[in-house]
Amino acid sequence: MTTTETRLERGHRNLAQIDGSGGQAVIDALADIAPDFATYLLEFPFGDIYARPGLSHRDREIATIAALAAMGNAQPQLRVHIRAGLNVGLTRTEITEILMQMAVYAGFPAALNGLFLAKEVFEE
Amino acid sequence: MTTTETRLERGHRNLAQIDGSGGQAVIDALADIAPDFATYLLEFPFGDIYARPGLSHRDREIATIAALAAMGNAQPQLRVHIRAGLNVGLTRTEITEILMQMAVYAGFPAALNGLFLAKEVFEE
Amino acid sequence: MTTTETRLERGHRNLAQIDGSGGQAVIDALADIAPDFATYLLEFPFGDIYARPGLSHRDREIATIAALAAMGNAQPQLRVHIRAGLNVGLTRTEITEILMQMAVYAGFPAALNGLFLAKEVFEE
Amino acid sequence: MTTTETRLERGHRNLAQIDGSGGQAVIDALADIAPDFATYLLEFPFGDIYARPGLSHRDREIATIAALAAMGNAQPQLRVHIRAGLNVGLTRTEITEILMQMAVYAGFPAALNGLFLAKEVFEE
Amino acid sequence: MTTTETRLERGHRNLAQIDGSGGQAVIDALADIAPDFATYLLEFPFGDIYARPGLSHRDREIATIAALAAMGNAQPQLRVHIRAGLNVGLTRTEITEILMQMAVYAGFPAALNGLFLAKEVFEE
Amino acid sequence: MTTTETRLERGHRNLAQIDGSGGQAVIDALADIAPDFATYLLEFPFGDIYARPGLSHRDREIATIAALAAMGNAQPQLRVHIRAGLNVGLTRTEITEILMQMAVYAGFPAALNGLFLAKEVFEE
Numbered sequence: 001m002t003t004t005e006t007r008l009e010r011g012h013r014n015l016a017q018i019d020g021s022g023g024q025a026v027i028d029a030l031a032d033i034a035p036d037f038a039t040y041l042l043e044f045p046f047g048d049i050y051a052r053p054g055l056s057h058r059d060r061e062i063a064t065i066a067a068l069a070a071m072g073n074a075q076p077q078l079r080v081h082i083r084a085g086l087n088v089g090l091t092r093t094e095i096t097e098i099l100m101q102m103a104v105y106a107g108f109p110a111a112l113n114g115l116f117l118a119k120e121v122f123e124e
Numbered sequence: 125m126t127t128t129e130t131r132l133e134r135g136h137r138n139l140a141q142i143d144g145s146g147g148q149a150v151i152d153a154l155a156d157i158a159p160d161f162a163t164y165l166l167e168f169p170f171g172d173i174y175a176r177p178g179l180s181h182r183d184r185e186i187a188t189i190a191a192l193a194a195m196g197n198a199q200p201q202l203r204v205h206i207r208a209g210l211n212v213g214l215t216r217t218e219i220t221e222i223l224m225q226m227a228v229y230a231g232f233p234a235a236l237n238g239l240f241l242a243k244e245v246f247e248e
Numbered sequence: 249m250t251t252t253e254t255r256l257e258r259g260h261r262n263l264a265q266i267d268g269s270g271g272q273a274v275i276d277a278l279a280d281i282a283p284d285f286a287t288y289l290l291e292f293p294f295g296d297i298y299a300r301p302g303l304s305h306r307d308r309e310i311a312t313i314a315a316l317a318a319m320g321n322a323q324p325q326l327r328v329h330i331r332a333g334l335n336v337g338l339t340r341t342e343i344t345e346i347l348m349q350m351a352v353y354a355g356f357p358a359a360l361n362g363l364f365l366a367k368e369v370f371e372e
Numbered sequence: 373m374t375t376t377e378t379r380l381e382r383g384h385r386n387l388a389q390i391d392g393s394g395g396q397a398v399i400d401a402l403a404d405i406a407p408d409f410a411t412y413l414l415e416f417p418f419g420d421i422y423a424r425p426g427l428s429h430r431d432r433e434i435a436t437i438a439a440l441a442a443m444g445n446a447q448p449q450l451r452v453h454i455r456a457g458l459n460v461g462l463t464r465t466e467i468t469e470i471l472m473q474m475a476v477y478a479g480f481p482a483a484l485n486g487l488f489l490a491k492e493v494f495e496e
Numbered sequence: 497m498t499t500t501e502t503r504l505e506r507g508h509r510n511l512a513q514i515d516g517s518g519g520q521a522v523i524d525a526l527a528d529i530a531p532d533f534a535t536y537l538l539e540f541p542f543g544d545i546y547a548r549p550g551l552s553h554r555d556r557e558i559a560t561i562a563a564l565a566a567m568g569n570a571q572p573q574l575r576v577h578i579r580a581g582l583n584v585g586l587t588r589t590e591i592t593e594i595l596m597q598m599a600v601y602a603g604f605p606a607a608l609n610g611l612f613l614a615k616e617v618f619e620e
Numbered sequence: 621m622t623t624t625e626t627r628l629e630r631g632h633r634n635l636a637q638i639d640g641s642g643g644q645a646v647i648d649a650l651a652d653i654a655p656d657f658a659t660y661l662l663e664f665p666f667g668d669i670y671a672r673p674g675l676s677h678r679d680r681e682i683a684t685i686a687a688l689a690a691m692g693n694a695q696p697q698l699r700v701h702i703r704a705g706l707n708v709g710l711t712r713t714e715i716t717e718i719l720m721q722m723a724v725y726a727g728f729p730a731a732l733n734g735l736f737l738a739k740e741v742f743e744e
Binding site: 156195197200 | 731
Binding site for chain 6: 555562567594596598601
């Protein structure tokens, strides 16, 4: 059955499983500005990359949370992926450790801004 | 015995285990420009952060490889941590997947430059 | 007549034509913190660079929108330049395409944050 | 005939037309580290984005050269796209203007490093 | 007496002297998400780095304000350090000059966003 | 006499005093790719900004070294400004302290890459 699933269908399935309602909200928000971009977002990141067998969804979220916190210029997406990390099995402690570790590689401000976002997400 | 270990000793032990000779080479290179910074590097990242129990060394290297690849301005350190990833149990496939995934969050150039570094490390 | 125009006068003229009221608001906001910086902003970007004949204002705004969206840490300026793009003849479709394309070079978050800013500007 | 062209085929066609041999060299270099990533690179940027009708290839290269120069951490890709700009009809003067303009948005170092790369490409 | 002061005590002392209530607010905000990170923040930046004799606190704040403004993705920390600059003896004029100068190295948006933050801090 | 000095003349004088031969080499290298950009580089950073009385050249170089090290994507310019720092009176110790401090705000890789550049400059 999977073999006949399109990239878009697989993307919808992975987005729902990983990002939950936060991911769907992004897709919805794109509808009246760039609906094709919503399709690309479903197809490439979620239909192609997150569908690959070589790395678990849990490990992929470690990578995404670390990258977004280190870059420091994608706070809305970091918020979505802190929630996604919880969805795929990362504990609050693990997410906190990832964010603290970013102080080493991207500086204390990157870690602090990530931790304060996590605090907001954990309190929801 | 661990209880009497200093931060510096713990840092030396973790650096050797995680980064191997690549980490020691960085410490040595600092000797005649900023020896105190070598101490800080051992003490804070390796004596404090990597010594914390809440996240495995393997998971910490996923985060570090992702962050350095996404930032794209720390190629010498990314090289050290691709080797470190192998040292703590990440497979070549897993490292490749982490780097590919960075295309989604930091763009295709970040992923490409990370993959080409990994290719060099894997060929050593 | 142009030959007797000062850099500052030329900057005022270009700023008004390109950025419209958004640019003037920036100049006004600088008055009580750094009035000399308002002068530099008029003189160098708008009196020197945007006055050069080698690239049209339309093409310059493609470059600026792309750069600001890719950098991802200059959202107020990106907002001003999405408006400026419309002022100098870029269509909404063209601006949307530029922003979508940034997913390739700077990642999906950079594109998404640019697109959501454009959505706000287009709805004004 | 175009309607039956796959994303991968369209990507190959666009890559050849835009990036020329520089793009193919990147694809070849990925073969023994991440061949699937070569496929994604062909399919998403070149099969999807560059195939869209809303912005000309010339205008897309203005955006790409500007973004890569402003980011400043993707010099190999900036080199490829300065060549690509020439391939799709940008003049040397236009490329030089785009790079000079980046001084305004990303600082003089970003502009200088872009200009020195362009100098190398123009001298080939 | 200083010789028996711990890193944590020295960090508390330096944080209070340099960042004042803004620094303490950050420490307090970490209490229920990552209390250990508050300890690291006191110990490494303020107990180790700012305690070093080779550069005055005034000069250290020039460096910090410049770095945070240039990075452009750490506005909450830039705000704290504009206040810190005033605390350790930088004048408003000097802080304004540092921020204006960032236009040269990181672009006009980085300088503008820093100047508008300084305006808010100076008006407090 | 200063009152009749043009921005370009003032820029030449400040560039020679601050950056020495390293700055002139940059100007020379621009001659056959973008000679007007050499003029802008002399006029705006060195004729306008570095000519302002509100901050000493020594303090300006603290800011520049910090910013370039933190950004991490402008190594040729950081090299020029480490030399410039020495030219305007910063000691090797002070430059080393500035670079070490960047570990706090931009991460250990930024500090390490700055320190290794400084080591090369100091050994010249």
